[in-house]
Amino acid sequence: xxxxxxxxxxxxxxxxxxxxxxxxxxxxxxxxxxxxxxxxxxxxxxxxxxxxxxxxxxxxxxxxxxxxxxxxxxxxxxxxxxxxxxxxxxxxxxxxxxxxxxxxxxxxxxxxxxxxxxxxxxxxxxxxxxxxxxxxxxxxxxxxxxxxxxxxxxxxxxxxxxxxxxxxxxxxxxxxxxxxxxxxxxxxxxxxxxxxxxxxxxxxxxxxxxxxxxxxxxxxxxxxxxxxxxxxxxxxxxxxxxxxxxxxxxxxxxxxxxxxxxxxxxxxxxxxxxxxxxxxxxxxxxxxxxxxxxxxxxxxxxxxxxxxxxxxxxxxxxxxxxxxxxxxxxxxxxxxxxxx
Numbered sequence: 001x002x003x004x005x006x007x008x009x010x011x012x013x014x015x016x017x018x019x020x021x022x023x024x025x026x027x028x029x030x031x032x033x034x035x036x037x038x039x040x041x042x043x044x045x046x047x048x049x050x051x052x053x054x055x056x057x058x059x060x061x062x063x064x065x066x067x068x069x070x071x072x073x074x075x076x077x078x079x080x081x082x083x084x085x086x087x088x089x090x091x092x093x094x095x096x097x098x099x100x101x102x103x104x105x106x107x108x109x110x111x112x113x114x115x116x117x118x119x120x121x122x123x124x125x126x127x128x129x130x131x132x133x134x135x136x137x138x139x140x141x142x143x144x145x146x147x148x149x150x151x152x153x154x155x156x157x158x159x160x161x162x163x164x165x166x167x168x169x170x171x172x173x174x175x176x177x178x179x180x181x182x183x184x185x186x187x188x189x190x191x192x193x194x195x196x197x198x199x200x201x202x203x204x205x206x207x208x209x210x211x212x213x214x215x216x217x218x219x220x221x222x223x224x225x226x227x228x229x230x231x232x233x234x235x236x237x238x239x240x241x242x243x244x245x246x247x248x249x250x251x252x253x254x255x256x257x258x259x260x261x262x263x264x265x266x267x268x269x270x271x272x273x274x275x276x277x278x279x280x281x282x283x284x285x286x287x288x289x290x291x292x293x294x295x296x297x298x299x300x301x302x303x304x305x306x307x308x309x310x311x312x313x314x315x316x317x318x319x320x321x322x323x324x325x326x327x328x329x330x331x332x333x334x335x336x337x338x339x340x
Contacts, residue, residue, distance in 0.1 A: 049257040053082045056244075057094045057106030060087055060195065060287045062213045063131045063241060063300050064107055065279045068286050070268035079260035085286065089193035090162040091242070095122065098247050104254075105261060109242040110314050111168040111323060118328050123248035125335045127258055128265035129306035130243035133232035136298040138172060138212040138241075140231060143201055144224035148208065151180035151229055157207035160192035160200050166323065168241060169210045172231035174321050179234050195288075198222055214289040217297045240314045241300055251335055259338040266337065272302040308334055 058064040067085065070076050076083045086103060088094060091112050097103035105127065113124050140159065142148045148157065154177070161169045174184045192200050197209040198219045208228065211219060219225040232239060244265060251258050272279050276299065283294045311330045318324045 047256060049080050049260040050254045051104065051257045052080055053084070054104035054257065054261070055084045055086050055102065057086045057088050057097050057103040058286075059089075059091065059107060061215070062137075062279070062283050062294075062297065064286065065282045066130070066265065066268040066272045066302060067107070067244070068282050069271050069278060070264045072282065072285070073268065073271065075264035075267045076261075079264050081257070081260050081264065087286075089195075090191075091167065092163050095120075098250070104250065104257070105244055105246045107242050108245045109168040110240050110311065111171050111318060112163070112166055113245065114315055114318060114328060114330070115166050115323055117333065118324055118326070124245050124333055125248045125251040125258075126243050126245045126306055126311070126333055127251070127262050127335045128244040129269060129303040131241045131300035132303050132310075133236060133239045133241055134298060134300045135232065136227075136230055137216070137300050138169070138210070138230070138232050139216050140173070140176075140208050140210050140228045141201065141216065141219055141225040142208045142228050143204075144226060146207070146226065148228060151177060151182050154208060154228075155182060155186045156188075158188045158190050158205075160190050160197050160206040160209040162191065162193055164189040164191050168239075169212075169231075171318060171321060171323055172236050172239075173210055174323075175234060175236050175317075176229060176231045178321075180229075198225075201225060213297045213299065214283060214287055214294060217293050218289055221293055235317055235320075238301075239317070240303075240306075240310055243303075243306055258335065262335075262337055269302055269304060273304055305337075306334060 056067060058067055071083055071085070086097070091107065091109045094103065094106035094108055095116055098106060099122070107130065108124065116122050117124055148154060159173070163170060170189070177184050177187070190206050192206065192209065194211065194215045197211055197215060200206050201209050201219065202223045210231065216227070220227070246258065279299060280294050283289060284291050308331045311334065315324060315328045315330050319327060
């Protein structure tokens with residue numbers, strides 16, 4: 001049985017309870033602000049990159065424009081990163097730099113990296129897309145007045161290239177030579193960094209060079225070199241050239257730094273893909289190529305995303321030309337883009 005309370009007492013009780021509740025809410029609200037601020041500060045600290053200063057390896061080529069767009073536009077600064085670019089002479093320098101800790105990230109040509117992944121026991125993580133091949137960007141050049149007029153004429157000749165084996169240029173030339181009935185073993189490759197190819201060709205140290213922009217146009221203008229053949233045709237048309245990556249071990253150790261790098265590069269890649277004029281303005285800022293030459297250059301295509309299917313296709317072409325000894329599953333190598 002429940003006894004009924006007198007009406008006056010019930011009213012007083014309700015008013016008192018309301019007062020206590022209001023006081024409690026007021027007290028809760030006043031203490032919620034510092035608590036929310038503390039939580040917000042903790043969340044900001046948790047999202048902050050583990051490393052605020054990073055070094056990124058790159059080549060002095062047009063395909064690296066997205067990195068420098070991200071630097072110049074402040075995209076890295078907005079995510080808490082300060083980037084020091086490290087100019088490499090060949091992508092073969094990227095892996096030692098990543099392993100030693102000298103580099104945090106680097107521009108990696110997919111051909112070299114996939115080969116090292118399979119044969120070297122080093123695990124890479126691709127964190128941002130780069131470029132895919134477009135016409136007239138990567139070509140074999142011969143000197144002005146050269147008697148070499150066809151791919152077959154390269155038999156027994158010396159060709160300058162940044163790496164003599166295992167890189168994208170080597171794959172492109174092998175595929176091109178075989179398509180024209182030339183055995184790559186009948187050609188001698190000489191290791192010459194991109195910036196030095198022009199002088200080597202002019203001095204007659206090599207009979208031809210494999211070059212990519214901006215060095216193709218610069219060499220044509222400076223010494224009258226003549227393009228013999230575009231090596232990114234046939235099976236190499238639209239081939240993935242290179243992307244931005246690091247080591248899997250680094251990605252596990254510094255996940256927030258990787259996420260920040262990815263966010264900044266995603267903005268830069270969208271800008272590069274949609275604004276060729278911006279790319280042309282950027283290239284002279286990190287190369288010795290004059291704006292007049294850049295204005296007449298061809299450019300690879302900046303990719304908005306790196307998909308497993310496209311990278312697997314590149315790996316399968318490598319297997320076809322014996323740059324891999326067995327089929328390689330590339331899916332573990334692609335690090336997803338951060339959400340939000």
